[in-house]
Amino acid sequence: MDTATLIDRRNAGTPLRNFSVDSQAITWRDGEDGPQHSLALADVRQVRLAVEMAGQNSQVVCRVSASDGREIAFGSMRWAGIGQWEANARDFRDFLRALHVGLDDQAGPIRYVEGASMAFLAVMTALGGGLALIGAGFFVKLFLVDENAIGLVLIPAIALGVWLMRLFWPRAAKNYDPATYTTPLEGEKSSSSTGPDAELAGNEGSVTSR
Incomplete structure (x- = not known):
């Protein structure tokens, strides 16, 4: 060859x-x-x-x-x-x-x-989950509790976190x-x-x- x-x-x-x-x-x-x-x-x-x-x-x-x-x-x-x-x-x-x-x-x-x-997928899934949870937490605090419209800017971060979780969800x-x-x-x-x-x-x- x-x-x-x-x-x-x-x-x-x-x-x-x-x-x-x-x-x-x-x-x-x-x-x-x-x-x-x-x-x-x-x-x-x-x-x-x-x-x-x-x-x-x-x-x-x-x-x-x-x-x-x-x-x-x-x-x-x-x-x-x-x-x-x-x-x-x-x-x-x-x-x-x-x-x-x-x-x-x-x-x-x-x-x-x-x-x-599996290790790589688990790390990326955890990263996406963490991003989604942090974004959701600040969204609830700013938009729902404080009624501050600036909380809406966190929606893309939540969506990105969910997307990463779906993309890298551990699979064999x-x-x-x-x-x-x-x-x-x-x-x-x-x-x-x-x-x-x-x-x-x-x-x-x-x-x-x-």
């Missing part, structure tokens, strides 16, 4: 990373001159795909876990500054496909999971078929049918284009 590359940065606290993957390992380097690290595909035990926030947009993030507890993450959007994210969907899609092709030849066992972790992750990502890309097919990975499609920060 050919080597695929990806340049990614998760957030302000992590460096820019240059990833590459071939039939044997995932390798990455922090910045241009950082030391090179590697994770053998034979040591991979889990691949998790999840939709996460990227500023005002959303992105697909892939987390690869090894048998020794190491984990690397990369996504379809790249952090470029405070509140700024760059679309990286095409390279992410190609890298994801190359990763799954390489893992297909490994003995495993490898678990392929779709969905955020589900397994996905890795063959979804080992099939030829749409441009490589003789037919014009849409690939099954279109389920993860979104805006320019998604895995595949609609």
